[in-house]
Amino acid sequence: EAGVAQSPRYKIIEKRQSVAFWCNPISGHATLYWYQQILGQGPKLLIQFQNNGVVDDSQLPKDRFSAERLKGVDSTLKIQPAKLEDSAVYLCASSGRADPSWNEQFFGPGTRLTVL
């Protein structure tokens, strides 16, 4: 089965610019996650979708970050405007189980963002 797809793989922008990332989860997976992974740290959850509804966005900096999952399949994560501290790898993951007590997550390759 095809894995989680993400694009672009790399992005370099200047601070105050905007950027968008795209994710296509594994076919049939209802749950989709966006994580931010800063170098040397573990993934930090930004937002979790169940189908096209938001389950948890408590750690999403909503003044600059937004995400949507139209039609409950693909998702986009946007940063506007970007700050230097947003430099990180943005990982998308999906899970086929709705029950949070069993949610093995499948990660995509990530998008490495550098903000200059």
Place this chain on the structure above:
Amino acid sequence: GQQVMQIPQYQHVQEGEDFTTYCNSSTTLSNIQWYKQRPGGHPVFLIQLVKSGEVKKQKRLTFQFGEAKKNSSLHITATQTTDVGTYFCAGLEESGYSTLTFGKGTMLLVSP
């Protein structure tokens, strides 16, 4: 909020030596998952532990979940160069609905 801590942050071993990483949660967990991330790669699921005191083995890897469901460990016997990577634990809080909280990981380097 929930915190998940891992030690050590980094370990360098000779091939054939054993390796252990420890994970501690500030709250009781309903389950804990372990992931491996190779250099330049993305996290890959290894295993999930659910029961208090549970022990699971995958070839040379042994995973344990503490009796109080607040700590876990991953032990690798006779490391190989293919074991190189960062090992993350991720815990799901027992109380109510929650999402996985990842530790900072333990980076393992294996020299031949």
